[in-house]
Amino acid sequence: xxxxxxxxxxxxxxxxxxxxxxxxxxxxxxxxxxxxxxxxxxxxxxxxxxxxxxxxxxxxxxxxxxxxxxxxxxxxxxxxxxxxxxxxxxxxxxxxxxxxxxxxxxxxxxxxxxxxxxxxxxxxxxxxxxxxxxxxxxxxxxxxxxxxxxxxxxxxxxxxxxxxxxxxxxxxxxxxxxxxxxxxxxxxxxxxxxxxxxxxxxxxxxxxxxxxxxxxxxxxxxxxxxxxxxxxxxxxxxxxxxxxxxxxxxxxxxxxxxxxxxxxxxxxxxxxxxxxxxxxxxxxxxxxxxxxxxxxxxxxxxxxxxxxxxxxxxxxxxxxxxxxxxxxxxxxxxxxxxxxxxxxxxxxxxxxxxxxxxxxxxxxxxxxxxxxxxxxxxxxxxxxxxxxxxxxxxxxxxxxxxxxxxxxxxxxxxxxxxxxxxxxxxxxxxxxxxxxxxxxxxxxxxxxxxxxxxxxxxxxxxxxxxxxxxxxxxxxxxxxxxxxxxxxxxxxxxxxxxxxxxxxxxxxxxxxxxxxxxxxxxxxxxxxxxxxxxxxxxxxxxxxxxxxxxxxxxxxxxxxxxxxxxxxxxxxxxxxxxxxxxxxxxxxxxxxxxxxxxxxxxxxxxxxxxxxxxxxxxxxxxxxxxxxxxxxxxxxxxxxxxxxxxxxxxxxxxxxxxxxxxxxxxxxxxxxxxxxxxxxxxxxxxxxxxxxxxxxxxxxxxxxxxxxxxxxxxxxxxxxxxxxxxxxxxxxxxxxxxxxxxxxxxxxxxxxxxxxxxxxxxxxxx
Ligand SMILES: Nc1nc2c(c(=O)[nH]1)N[C@H]1C(S)=C(S)[C@@H](COP(=O)(O)OP(=O)(O)OC[C@H]3O[C@@H](n4cnc5c(=O)[nH]c(N)nc54)[C@H](O)[C@@H]3O)O[C@H]1N2
Ligand SMILES: Nc1nc2c(c(=O)[nH]1)N[C@H]1C(S)=C(S)[C@@H](COP(=O)(O)OP(=O)(O)OC[C@H]3O[C@@H](n4cnc5c(=O)[nH]c(N)nc54)[C@H](O)[C@@H]3O)O[C@H]1N2
Ligand SMILES: [Mo]
Numbered sequence: 183x184x185x186x187x188x189x190x191x192x193x194x195x196x197x198x199x200x201x202x203x204x205x206x207x208x209x210x211x212x213x214x215x216x217x218x219x220x221x222x223x224x225x226x227x228x229x230x231x232x233x234x235x236x237x238x239x240x241x242x243x244x245x246x247x248x249x250x251x252x253x254x255x256x257x258x259x260x261x262x263x264x265x266x267x268x269x270x271x272x273x274x275x276x277x278x279x280x281x282x283x284x285x286x287x288x289x290x291x292x293x294x295x296x297x298x299x300x301x302x303x304x305x306x307x308x309x310x311x312x313x314x315x316x317x318x319x320x321x322x323x324x325x326x327x328x329x330x331x332x333x334x335x336x337x338x339x340x341x342x343x344x345x346x347x348x349x350x351x352x353x354x355x356x357x358x359x360x361x362x363x364x365x366x367x368x369x370x371x372x373x374x375x376x377x378x379x380x381x382x383x384x385x386x387x388x389x390x391x392x393x394x395x396x397x398x399x400x401x402x403x404x405x406x407x408x409x410x411x412x413x414x415x416x417x418x419x420x421x422x423x424x425x426x427x428x429x430x431x432x433x434x435x436x437x438x439x440x441x442x443x444x445x446x447x448x449x450x451x452x453x454x455x456x457x458x459x460x461x462x463x464x465x466x467x468x469x470x471x472x473x474x475x476x477x478x479x480x481x482x483x484x485x486x487x488x489x490x491x492x493x494x495x496x497x498x499x500x501x502x503x504x505x506x507x508x509x510x511x512x513x514x515x516x517x518x519x520x521x522x523x524x525x526x527x528x529x530x531x532x533x534x535x536x537x538x539x540x541x542x543x544x545x546x547x548x549x550x551x552x553x554x555x556x557x558x559x560x561x562x563x564x565x566x567x568x569x570x571x572x573x574x575x576x577x578x579x580x581x582x583x584x585x586x587x588x589x590x591x592x593x594x595x596x597x598x599x600x601x602x603x604x605x606x607x608x609x610x611x612x613x614x615x616x617x618x619x620x621x622x623x624x625x626x627x628x629x630x631x632x633x634x635x636x637x638x639x640x641x642x643x644x645x646x647x648x649x650x651x652x653x654x655x656x657x658x659x660x661x662x663x664x665x666x667x668x669x670x671x672x673x674x675x676x677x678x679x680x681x682x683x684x685x686x687x688x689x690x691x692x693x694x695x696x697x698x699x700x701x702x703x704x705x706x707x708x709x710x711x712x713x714x715x716x717x718x719x720x721x722x723x724x725x726x727x728x729x730x731x732x733x734x735x736x737x738x739x740x741x742x743x744x745x746x747x748x749x750x751x752x753x754x755x756x757x758x759x760x761x762x763x764x765x766x767x768x769x770x771x772x773x774x775x776x777x778x779x780x781x782x783x784x785x786x787x788x789x790x791x792x793x794x795x796x797x798x799x800x801x802x803x804x805x806x807x808x809x810x811x812x813x814x815x816x817x818x819x820x821x822x823x824x825x826x827x828x829x830x831x832x833x834x835x836x837x838x839x840x841x842x843x844x845x846x847x848x849x850x851x852x853x854x855x856x857x858x859x860x861x862x863x864x865x866x867x868x869x870x871x872x873x874x875x876x877x878x879x880x881x882x883x884x885x886x887x888x889x890x891x892x893x894x895x896x897x898x899x900x901x902x903x904x905x906x907x908x909x910x911x912x913x914x915x916x917x918x919x920x921x922x923x924x925x926x927x928x929x930x931x932x933x934x935x936x937x938x939x940x941x942x943x944x945x946x947x948x
Contacts, residue, residue, distance in 0.1 A: 187842075189852035191871070191894055197454030198406045198846050199413060200441030203253040204449070210257040210840065214264035219722065220256070223263055223694055226721050227251045230783030234718040236262055236340055236693040237835065239584035239711040240409040244389050252410035253443065257833075257840050261673070262692045263722055266293025268674050273299060273308040281679050286649065286908070287839040290673045295689035296726035301681055308678075308687060313730065313738070316686050321742030323639050323666040323684065330357030330618070332638045334628040337363040337597045338645025339586025340693065342706030342718070344761045345732035346588070347768075348754060349643055350596030352740035354606075355615050355747060359622030360637075361599040364645055365589050366625035368551065370923035372582040373593060375557025379564040379805050381798035384590060386579035386790050387543055388712050392419060394577030397539035401429045401469060401563065402549015402929070403583050406436020406846065407832045412545075412583070417442050417455045425535050428458035430549060431466050431827065431902045432857070435846035460532060465523035466825040466902040467553055467930050471812040472529060473562050475518040477510050479533035480569060490537045495571030499795055499804050506565065506806035513812055521812040523899045541577030542567065548585075549827070552929040555814040557922035561807045568804050574795035584711035585836075587693075591709030594772075594788070595765060599624050605768070612767045613749055624924040625651060629916055632660040640682065641668040641739075643732065644690075646675040646837040652914035652926045653886070670735055672725075675837060691729045695720040701756040704731070707780055709788065716785030733758065818932040820879050824862070826931040828907040828914065837908050849894065856935075857896035857904040866935055868893055876905070878913045879932040886913050889938065903933065 211220040226232030228242050237258035300311035324333060335353045337346060373383035392415040405412050413436060416426060428437045441454040464472055484491045496503050515526050544567055550559055564580055572578035584590050599622040606617045623631055629651055631637035651657055664682030672692050691697055697704045697720060705719040737751035754761050759777045766776040772788045779786045797804050831844035843850045872893045878886035888910055919926045
């Protein structure tokens with residue numbers, strides 16, 4: 183598509199999925215000129231013996247299907263398998279300053295990186311560098327630091343278990359726990375909040391639970407766009423009259439009506455399935471009030487003698503019920519309906535759906551985690567489930583819908599800035615070195631360290647750190663002051679253009695590509711959002727002969743940095759089973775016999791104790807944790823304040839923009855838009871499609887403003903506004919995060935609209 187195509191906006195009122203999705207799949211493959219190759223690769227995506235989709239973390243189905251991919255998985259593959267290439271000639275043609283002026287869309291659209299490049303300040307260009315020189319440069323910089331804690335080692339969630347595990351060992355052998363990772367901006371509230379409640383920071387369901395559930399709740403997750411393969415489970419549930427309750431400030435199209443692109447009858451007859459049986463149009467950050475309202479309704483009915491609580495489960499398996507119950511009962515219906523924006527009648531109806539179901543699955547996404555009290559909010563979702571014993575029985579449990587395809591696995595195998603002492607002991611015993619014991623930096627802390635000059639080196643294992651983090655403008659400045667930035671990547675992105683004094687781009691073999699070593703073709707493993715570990719074996723030829731596998735890059739950096747290390751880095755490069763043997767040694771409870779178990783084409787499931795009603799918490803029980811009040815975000819006493827949620831369009835993968843359109847929300851060729859209700863717009867005296875600026879309300883004296891945004895009428899609740907990530911990240915203050923997990927509250931930024939004329943005038947006056 184052309185970037186300069188004229189923007190237009192319309193209302194999309196068809197079902198999601200269907201022919202639109204089929205067409206978009208073909209279009210994505212065509213645009214990257216990979217129709218034949220891409221289609222062949224799609225046949226082995228998510229199949230035993232094939233490779234795992236590089237898009238989301240949703241597991242493979244239990245039911246056999248001929249095709250197991252979705253529109254957005256196909257797009258992810260198409261951009262990875264693209265015919266386009268970024269070569270040394272490209273870098274000769276463009277200075278880095280010129281590249282800075284290009285959009286993110288344009289940068290990634292140039293295609294796959296082909297050889298290692300080094301920044302040359304004299305010409306302001308990236309120039310070729312040999313792999314050996316690149317490793318040597320990294321080693322030199324890391325050895326020159328006074329303290330290993332002056333380096334930040336970022337990981338994005340596409341990295342395989344094998345590469346992530348070795349990376350975590352190398353970085354600890356080097357001497358730091360500075361592991362900022364994409365999880366810190368994503369499901370960290372799940373990883374840090376949930377363990378206090380149920381003893382594990384992961385989901386407790388498996389795929390078959392979807393089929394056995396009697397009710398499904400989806401809080402703050404845009405399934406049709408971000409984990410489209412889950413739509414099959416939802417369609418299946420609705421066909422069996424299982425109620426689905428959707429809680430979202432945006433009536434996301436696929437959660438209202440959907441046609442499975444793989445259902446030939448529905449496709450031919452233009453039929454579709456209604457997904458949400460109950461849509462709860464929640465105010466941004468109103469979820470805690472809603473959940474407390476549901477709980478209050480159940481407690482009231484219980485007090486009146488109805489058997490709506492699982493008293494046996496509560497007595498045998500939980501702790502802290504009374505104090506928690508009293509706090510919930512102290513919240514008034516008036517406050518509950520005001521904060522949630524939902525009527526008492528609807529809350530009671532939703533509570534009734536929950537009360538009738540003997541087995542409930544509760545899913546959630548970024549609409550829950552990215553708030554100032556995201557972690558505590560998740561503890562209340564767990565409490566809601568505990569009330570009716572919805573752990574450790576078929577068809578029930580909590581389901582954080584993870585983002586990146588291996589973000590959960592990376593954490594399991596050691597990408598953790600707060601490692602436990604027990605884990606560090608096992609690393610010491612397995613690898614025979616003393617790892618650092620003090621905790622390292624998460625994302626926000628790593629950015630703070632860069633801002634005040636405490637950090638000097640940044641290494642990015644995948645991802646696009648600079649555009650994923652808050653306070654974009656401030657971060658640009660901080661990153662450019664670093665001594666060295668390294669981007670280990672498949673595609674060119676902003677993180678390579680905003681660089682340190684020295685900078686490297688190291689191109690990798692992608693998930694869909696063949697990874698050959700002297701010991702033969704290797705496969706890697708990933709852990710999906712339901713804790714299944716499966717293998718992934720690429721089928722396409724690598725985009726260039728000069729690419730290296732992530733595993734090799736980690737091992738060579740390790741050797742260049744720690745020349746005397748007794749760890750046999752070179753052997754891991756050749757044979758990934760040797761890495762899996764070490765993983766088994768460090769994690770004996772879950773990974774025993776890893777090299778053998780992974781030979782099963784369907785992989786294996788990692789133990790999740792709550793599935794057995796075993797609670798690895800401080801009390802040995804599932805804990806009802808008190809969170810006072812109803813707000814998940816702090817109050818901002820400003821009458822003009824709107825809460826801004828920064829969300830994904832249907833045509834992007836995080837910072838990778840596939841096109842500037844968002845079909846299901848009726849937006850074409852424009853990402854600089856804001857979704858606001860017509861009523862809120864009129865109250866602010868704005869015309870339809872008014873051009874405005876948005877400004878963050880904060881007390882730190884920093885002006886955060888994004889200009890040139892078009893206001894679109896959209897069914898949003900009171901006080902709520904939404905727009906796209908990463909364009910609006912300059913509005914997200916670094917200090918605006920969940921205190922338990924450090925996760926930026928990207929779904930709840932206090933902002934005000936500034937009419938463009940005013941914004942221009944003020945800027946001129948300043
Ligand atoms: N195609 C595609 N797939 C992806 C990704 C992608 O970018 N593209 N990203 C991957 C990653 S890393 C992740 S983490 C996931 C993200 O997947 P999601 O969790 O779906 O992420 P978002 O699109 O950011 O927002 C989710 C939803 O939260 C709602 N929301 C906003 N505020 C609130 C609130 O206060 N309460 C409630 N209840 N809802 C709210 C929004 O309206 C939106 O529907 O998807 C993964 N899969
Ligand atoms: N305002 C706001 N900010 C957010 C969010 C939000 O909802 N709102 N969401 C947050 C979330 S949930 C997440 S997960 C983060 C995402 O943050 P990141 O994970 O850092 O970002 P991505 O955009 O997924 O990274 C894309 C880049 O990864 C590289 N890449 C792709 N495949 C591979 C591979 O196989 N190997 C390697 N080495 N590199 C590869 C490519 O070069 C590509 O340019 O953003 C967070 N930031
Ligand atoms: Mo994510």
